[in-house]
């Protein structure tokens with residue numbers, strides 16, 4: 481139950497503290513939060529309910545979870561939470577003070593309004609070939625190849641984002657540089673995990689230079705395009721549009737930040753999720769056969785039409801079930817922007833929060849036999865994901881994933897093209913594969929698969 485502060489006089493909420501997860505002296509819950517945070521938060525949610533405290537060294541977090549947390553994020557998230565503190569150091573050091581993901585209030589709302597139509601599902605219909613090309617050309621060229629899945633998928637997603645948003649080819653070298661540079665910044669300035677001395681690592685320095693060079697060239701080439709002749713609208717066109725209207729929210733640094741934002745926001749979550757799609761298929765040969773049958777039935781004359789792809793229920797079930805059981809955005813970090821009450825407990829302005837909105841993904845009352853991978857849940861008559869606020873792989877509230885439709889399309893396209901063109905053989909025993917948190921969940925680095933051309 482969520483109450484406004486005006487109604488609080490009679491409640492003694494100040495005195496009652498939320499339950500606390502048991503932890504080790506000094507370390508608190510650090511090891512659990514680093515080792516398998518999804519499982520840890522799931523267990524604590526089952527034990528304590530929709531609000532509890534966790535700690536890591538000297539830091540304390542209030543976790544809110546479940547349907548109530550998602551409802552609260554959606555209806556009152558903008559007023560009660562801030563993202564600025566979470567991203568503060570990162571946006572300072574990378575000099576983009578209004579970066580979408582780290583801003584609140586009007587600057588954030590304006591950017592969302594600007595980008596919403598651009599990222600709608602319909603807007604990708606004409607751009608679908610740009611998403612298909614990077615994976616189709618790669619898969620068609622394969623005869624037999626042993627592939628380490630993590631880097632393969634990160635590169636692929638990077639290339640797709642470059643093409644579909646900028647019509648720009650990103651080389652493997654560039655994609656590796658982006659990931660190294662951005663991950664170093666994120667881990668030092670946002671997650672506080674890595675020491676600052678890593679900024680002196682020559683590999684990081686070269687990666688950073690390459691990334692900045694790409695960013696500069698992208699801005700210049702986007703400006704130089706003849707927009708009378710070329711009616712393709714790029715992501716950077718939208719940024720230029722925003723800058724013309726609100727220069728104060730699009731400083732030079734912000735514009736550079738935008739060149740990288742889709743890569744920072746997209747590569748790890750989409751790459752990590754795709755690694756679990758492949759893992760689930762390789763774990764269950766019958767499931768793989770069933771999905772391949774649906775793909776083959778729709779692919780006889782080349783990649784299916786947008787509408788035919790949209791109607792592929794088995795592929796959709798596979799993608800949704802992977803997003804449910806392996807959610808990339810499992811704990812959203814926020815700071816309380818003011819005092820408020822959640823579920824009878826007072827939250828104080830400045831409290832550090834984690835929103836575990838995917839808690840319901842693992843609850844029997846929303847998803848029958850929640851630990852079973854069941855692609856049938858997402859169709860008539862079950863439609864389990866449609867219970868309001870139960871299914872939240874893309875977050876909730878003002879910062880909910882701006883590119884969720886693109887992400888779903890990417891996962892769908894990649895699954896279809898890969899299963900159509902190659903057979904896959906796992907080169908590592910299944911029980912040697914683990915879920916690793918980077919902090920986004922990925923199948924472990926030893927995930928290696930032999931791709932062999934299919935005779936189709």
Ligand code: HEM
Pocket residue numbers: 580581582592641741742743745746747749750753807808809810812813873874875876878879880881882883884886887888
């Ligand atoms: C399976 C793939 C993906 C998942 C599961 C995912 C998940 C999420 C989640 C949970 C958030 C909310 C973060 C928060 O509230 O703190 C988010 C935000 C965001 N995502 Fe995604 N995402 C995916 C793919 C992508 C892709 C492909 C892109 C870009 C091309 C992208 C760009 C963004 C951006 C820019 C934000 C920040 C939005 C804002 O702050 O208003 N994401 N994503």
